Amino acid sequence: xxxxxxxxxxxxxxxxxxxxxxxxxxxxxxxxxxxxxxxxxxxxxxxxxxxxxxxxxxxxxxxxxxxxxxxxxxxxxxxxxxxxxxxxxxxxxxxxxxxxxxxxxxxxxxxxxxxxxxxxxxxxxxxxxxxxxxxxxxxxxxxxxxxxxxxxxxxxxxxxxxxxxxxxxxxxxxxxxxxxxxxxxxxxxxxxxxxxxxxxxxxxxxxxxxxxxxxxxxx
Ligand SMILES: [Zn+2]
Numbered sequence: 001x002x003x004x005x006x007x008x009x010x011x012x013x014x015x016x017x018x019x020x021x022x023x024x025x026x027x028x029x030x031x032x033x034x035x036x037x038x039x040x041x042x043x044x045x046x047x048x049x050x051x052x053x054x055x056x057x058x059x060x061x062x063x064x065x066x067x068x069x070x071x072x073x074x075x076x077x078x079x080x081x082x083x084x085x086x087x088x089x090x091x092x093x094x095x096x097x098x099x100x101x102x103x104x105x106x107x108x109x110x111x112x113x114x115x116x117x118x119x120x121x122x123x124x125x126x127x128x129x130x131x132x133x134x135x136x137x138x139x140x141x142x143x144x145x146x147x148x149x150x151x152x153x154x155x156x157x158x159x160x161x162x163x164x165x166x167x168x169x170x171x172x173x174x175x176x177x178x179x180x181x182x183x184x185x186x187x188x189x190x191x192x193x194x195x196x197x198x199x200x201x202x203x204x205x206x207x208x209x210x211x212x213x214x215x216x217x218x219x
Pocket of ligand 1: 135136137138139140149150151152153154
């Protein structure tokens with residue numbers, strides 16, 4: 001809209017399942033007044049709206065295949081072109097491949113991009129994921145301190161799909177997929193690795209501090 005693209009607050013958040021990435025992306029979006037763009041959500045939206053890309057995505061998913069880079073990049077491109085993303089955004093779940101990361105660079109041109117990697121050791125993730133709870137009514141992922149669902153008041157139950165074997169496999173897949181993306185970004189001045197073992201508040205502060213230093217105080 002009106003914001004100077006040179007000061008846009010564009011953030012990519014990387015981090016394994018259990019690192020609290022979704023929560024942090026949500027908090028950052030709220031505190032900085034930028035949209036949180038999660039690929040799962042915009043994919044569902046595109047399918048529901050029956051856009052050309054949404055229809056293509058549905059065809060791929062109905063055939064039991066994974067959404068490829070072309071469709072994913074197209075859907076993200078359309079979302080980032082909307083007015084509310086002009087002053088910045090937080091991306092959660094994108095890029096998932098180096099091809100997608102390169103496409104994002106191309107979309108942004110000279111606009112700055114901050115990349116935050118939330119780092120948590122595997123033992124901690126396994127412990128967190130194995131005890132992770134969700135709302136049995138609305139599937140909200142509960143924070144450790146929550147006693148009931150903050151969204152609908154439903155009961156919080158341990159996620160049945162999070163047994164240790166499943167957790168380790170998810171982490172292995174994540175690391176395998178993400179390692180090349182971390183390598184793609186690591187050498188850049190706007191890349192920050194954040195210690196994700198601390199409390200959600202401390203992690204949030206660290207992310208804000210990182211963004212403030214790399215974007216010259218625009219945060
Ligand atoms: Zn709920």
